[in-house]
Amino acid sequence: xxxxxxxxxxxxxxxxxxxxxxxxxxxxxxxxxxxxxxxxxxxxxxxxxxxxxxxxxxxxxxxxxxxxxxxxxxxxxxxxxxxxxxxxxxxxxxxxxxxxxxxxxxxxxxxxxxxxxxxxxxxxxxxxxxxxxxxxxxxxxxxxxxxxxxxxxxxxxxxxxxxxxxxxxxxxxxxxxxxxxxxxxxxxxxxxxxxxxxxxxxxxxxxxxxxxxxxxxxxxxxxxxxxxxxxxxxxxxxxxxxxxxxxxxxxxxxxxxxxxxxxxxxxxxxxxxxxxxxxxxxxxxxxxxxxxxxxxxxxxxxxxxxxxxxxxxxxxxxxxxxxxxxxxxxxxxxxxxxxxxxxxxxxxxxxxxxxxxxxxxxxxxxxxxxxxxxxxxxxxxxxxxxxxxxxxxxxxxxxxxxxxxxxxxxxxxxxxxxxxxxxxxxxxxxxxxxxxxxxxxxxxxxxxxxxxxxxxxxxxxxxxxxxxxxxxxxxxxxxxxxxxxxxxxxxxxxxxxxxxxxxxxxxxxxxxxxxxxxxxxxxxxxxxxxxxxxxxxxxxxxxxxxxxxxxxxxxxxxxxxxxxxxxxxxxxxxxxxxxxxxxxxxxxxxxxxxxxxxxxxxxxxxxxxxx
Amino acid sequence: xxxxxxxxxxxxxxxxxxxxxxxxxxxxxxxxxxxxxxxxxxxxxxxxxxxxxxxxxxxxxxxxxxxxxxxxxxxxxxxxxxxxxxxxxxxxxxxxxxxxxxxxxxxxxxxxxxxxxxxxxxxxxxxxxxxxxxxxxxxxxxxxxxxxxx
Numbered sequence: 001x002x003x004x005x006x007x008x009x010x011x012x013x014x015x016x017x018x019x020x021x022x023x024x025x026x027x028x029x030x031x032x033x034x035x036x037x038x039x040x041x042x043x044x045x046x047x048x049x050x051x052x053x054x055x056x057x058x059x060x061x062x063x064x065x066x067x068x069x070x071x072x073x074x075x076x077x078x079x080x081x082x083x084x085x086x087x088x089x090x091x092x093x094x095x096x097x098x099x100x101x102x103x104x105x106x107x108x109x110x111x112x113x114x115x116x117x118x119x120x121x122x123x124x125x126x127x128x129x130x131x132x133x134x135x136x137x138x139x140x141x142x143x144x145x146x147x148x149x150x151x152x153x154x155x156x157x158x159x160x161x162x163x164x165x166x167x168x169x170x171x172x173x174x175x176x177x178x179x180x181x182x183x184x185x186x187x188x189x190x191x192x193x194x195x196x197x198x199x200x201x202x203x204x205x206x207x208x209x210x211x212x213x214x215x216x217x218x219x220x221x222x223x224x225x226x227x228x229x230x231x232x233x234x235x236x237x238x239x240x241x242x243x244x245x246x247x248x249x250x251x252x253x254x255x256x257x258x259x260x261x262x263x264x265x266x267x268x269x270x271x272x273x274x275x276x277x278x279x280x281x282x283x284x285x286x287x288x289x290x291x292x293x294x295x296x297x298x299x300x301x302x303x304x305x306x307x308x309x310x311x312x313x314x315x316x317x318x319x320x321x322x323x324x325x326x327x328x329x330x331x332x333x334x335x336x337x338x339x340x341x342x343x344x345x346x347x348x349x350x351x352x353x354x355x356x357x358x359x360x361x362x363x364x365x366x367x368x369x370x371x372x373x374x375x376x377x378x379x380x381x382x383x384x385x386x387x388x389x390x391x392x393x394x395x396x397x398x399x400x401x402x403x404x405x406x407x408x409x410x411x412x413x414x415x416x417x418x419x420x421x422x423x424x425x426x427x428x429x430x431x432x433x434x435x436x437x438x439x440x441x442x443x444x445x446x447x448x449x450x451x452x453x454x455x456x457x458x459x460x461x462x463x464x465x466x467x468x469x470x471x472x473x474x475x476x477x478x479x480x481x482x483x484x485x486x487x488x489x490x491x492x493x494x495x496x497x498x499x500x501x502x503x504x505x506x507x508x509x510x511x512x513x514x515x516x517x518x519x520x521x522x523x524x525x526x527x528x529x530x531x532x533x534x535x536x537x538x539x540x541x542x543x544x545x546x547x548x549x550x551x552x553x554x555x556x557x558x559x560x561x562x563x564x565x566x567x568x569x570x571x572x573x574x575x576x577x578x579x580x581x582x583x584x585x586x587x588x589x590x591x592x593x594x595x596x597x598x599x600x601x602x603x604x605x606x607x608x609x610x611x
Numbered sequence: 612x613x614x615x616x617x618x619x620x621x622x623x624x625x626x627x628x629x630x631x632x633x634x635x636x637x638x639x640x641x642x643x644x645x646x647x648x649x650x651x652x653x654x655x656x657x658x659x660x661x662x663x664x665x666x667x668x669x670x671x672x673x674x675x676x677x678x679x680x681x682x683x684x685x686x687x688x689x690x691x692x693x694x695x696x697x698x699x700x701x702x703x704x705x706x707x708x709x710x711x712x713x714x715x716x717x718x719x720x721x722x723x724x725x726x727x728x729x730x731x732x733x734x735x736x737x738x739x740x741x742x743x744x745x746x747x748x749x750x751x752x753x754x755x756x757x758x759x760x761x
Binding site: 301302303542543546547550563564567568570571572574575577578579581582585586 | 704707708710711714715717718719721722723728731732734735738739741742743744752
């Protein structure tokens, strides 16, 4: 149990503030990031408070310049379905929006903090995901969305705030659950610019992100054991890494390093580019139909499984930009929070614009303690369950629990050792009695009653033997684990992870520039071709479209180095369609051919038996 | 000195069946190449008229073009057949692409009211047979995990 001795530690009686400071993470951003963890007090002062009424109206409650944290938490009764929200940026007129966009361009040119996507996300997927992506983009016409100028205005406002009072804040919380000491670092960003700045999934005002560190007490010291970073698509155990997992965790002078996703602000353990795939929200019957076809495609036709309804997005967590934390370009301004902090517990509204997006991607989040609907947030009230740690005891307690379990099982095995022969003996005695009763019709009643007792006792003996056998296997496992722990041998630090977030390998595509250009223009080119066909050869629209689509796919496959795969998929799809047509027209003759084939096969089998 | 013959790859039954299908298609295409020439009486009178009338083909020109296209198709079929029987990787790829084009043409013909069910059935059979795991392995299109591509 000395594996942890080389880890940074703190005296068990250290106060919460110092505890947070000792382990505060270093945040490394991607070059081009525009928003950093900021102080909520300034943000609230710069914002206005609104309520979205159930009848669809938006009412201003406190205008910009008059709001502060005290006013934010004032009780405001509202009808069911009402949503309280802040607005960091007031509604913009057309000229204000144009000005904001121009000012943003000027700021970017001055700062030279620009982002280069490298191999774009569209070039990383095929033509079909690109079509689905276009549909996803088109869905913004129907869904509520944050306007593009809002991102520009937020960037300008944040830039101004930072100029006046440069501060990088985190909101730290210390909570003690089941022997674990949980340090929660909550980061607030004025704006999530993943879509507008980095071709990502969504944009929204305000962003809350969480990093948790789990410590345990050994003697009079607190020692870090686990870390959990909030990230897309992952939950429970998959969020967690062990402090000594050097393959997964970077440490700088005892501080964990967090690689922050550009614009999304998701947290990653390793630097790199992560593919975040978004499932298109399709009707159930489409999904079920596709599942049936997919099964046929894979199991009958032997093709690779595909899911065309997943759109690839890239979360850039390169860590090549600005850094905040111990020994970095900027230092933290920590603020301690807990359940009694008024703005944490008493404001259940959204921290930014309510964009009326039914799937919530563009709506601002609520605070650390609540979900968007005002219900309590799991990460706040159950920080252990959030990272799948609710079932894991702290290391010193694990040893005691293991020893207790072993002792309990050993005692039970000793008891069973005595009980099983006793019960088995009783069963044999009953068996002898039953044998003696056989052939004596006058003992039929007693025989039947005794048989019932025999059956019950037989079941009991079988159950005891099974228990003994299972206990032996369990005891063996527990004892070996106990021995390993006593020798200081630790489990594989990644044994608990089922889905490991792994950065994508930076692949080189052939004709990379051409591939990227093709990825950017192919869909529009296809639409232009359709328009040309509609105007010049409307009679051949269907065939022209089919040929054009196949030509596009072939060009795509050559650029992606997947010609064989693409041709196979196209041919197989065409063959399936042809087979359906042939089946439709010649089902009667196909049935006859099948019956003939079965008849010949059976005859051959039977004749072979005669030889 | 006695020398062992190198082990030859066993040809799966599907490969033989595909080869037969290609051969039948070759015969169909050959017939389709000769038929227009017979109809235009080229074997009797030779190229006795103009091939173009302005920017358009004359019936003779059209017959010659059709015959040339089908001749090329049947000739390419023979080349593919030779490669296929020698189990060359390129022949599998060419045949798959060729089948895709042929299926496309057949389907367009079907939707425009000119179905050719024999070609459609042959192409469907070839496409599905080419997809067989055994066939793909023997042509080194599909490899088992850990298997090295030559």
